Amino acid sequence: MIDRADPTPLYKQIAEVIRQRVRSGQWPRHYKLKAEDKLAAEFGVSRGTLRQALQSLVEEGLLTQVQGRGTFVSAPSGDLPLAQRLVTMYEILAASGRDFVTEVLEQKIVRGPDKIRTLLDLPEDEQLFYIHRRRLVEGEPLVVMENYVRITLCPELAKVDFTSVPLFNAIENRCGLEIGWGQRAFAATTAGTKAELLRTEASEPVLYLEQVSYLANGEPFEYSDVWVRGGKLRITTVLSRATPNQMRELKPGRSKRKAPAPD
Incomplete structure (x- = not known):
């Protein structure tokens, strides 16, 4: 045991x-x-x-x-605590007991957009592992994901079957890297070009997530764009009252500290 x-x-x-x-x-x-x-x-x-x-x-x-x-x-629900910890969609769905499958739409080695290269602080000659996936829950599309990972940190990714292996699981267990924390931003938008994959209309609302993930040593290693089909879930979070010191961090002109997420 x-x-x-x-x-x-x-x-x-x-x-x-x-x-x-x-x-x-x-x-x-x-x-x-x-x-x-x-x-x-x-x-x-x-x-x-x-x-x-x-x-x-x-x-x-x-x-x-x-x-x-x-x-x-817990009884299964549509609530996902994605705003609380650096927990993946796979981990939450697996824990919920709901039936889901992962489809790999594309994976390849790419240079990547300049914006992403800047966020990951890449050297000029470094490439990225790109993977495009869709996850269906009980037969219905829930989420479309595009991830970019620094391939030099984890060359084994190119050999992984991501229909059955979660991305972060492969990074931690096959590449021996320790994931520390991440920055995740949320926005309401429309399905747009992801409408067909989500089986919805282009004008229908979706939740968009943008994330940069860091290793325990503070090095950025992954960027992701995620589109979650509207009306299928709620994002939940548990909040505690900010301390006076934390409130001062929010004043204009003060940079926000990047606090590591709990393991």
């Missing part, structure tokens, strides 16, 4: 075991998990490690914690 010889952090191993139990139906929707002390004993870890695993799954949307009642398997 838990392999202490595995370099993967224990809380991540526990989280994956719980995901598998939910996906398999062993823990159905609304199932109440054991008390923390009993579950920690089952996994052979401290309560702190268990809580870290549970919290990561709460933030994914797989689990729900109710004060005074316990932790439950």
Whole structure:
């Protein structure tokens, strides 16, 4: 169940075991998990490690914690916590238990647009791995994605079957890179040229996401454009009140700090 010889952090191993139990139906929707002390004993870890695993799954949307009642398997919904952490669409959909497939429309090595090269701080002679995908949930198109990754950091990407392997999973596990944090911007727009892929009208509203992702050492490595079909989901976030110091960071003329996202 838990392999202490595995370099993967224990809380991540526990989280994956719980995901598998939910996906398999062993823990159905609304199932109440054991008390923390009993579950920690089952996994052979401290309560702190268990809580870290549970919290990561709460933030994914797989689990729900109710004060005074316990932790439950969430009912699937159209809410995605994409504004809370650097979590991918694949990870959220997999955790939700919904049926989905990934189609690879195109992948190749490209120079890339100048804007993207600037954002990724590329040398003149460096190329990018480009992949264009569509994800369907229960047979209906939900999202279209275009990603650009620095191929010199991860040459193995060109050999991966991305119909079954998530992009960030390949970057972390096949290339040995540690993903740290990202900047993600949201905008309301129309489907435009992505209408046919999303099976909607060009004038219909979609949610557009633009993202730059960074390694743990602060080096930019990936840029993505994402179009999410309108009316299929909501983006949710949990907010805490800004401190006085944080408010000062928002004043005109002050640059916003880039804080690393939690792992």
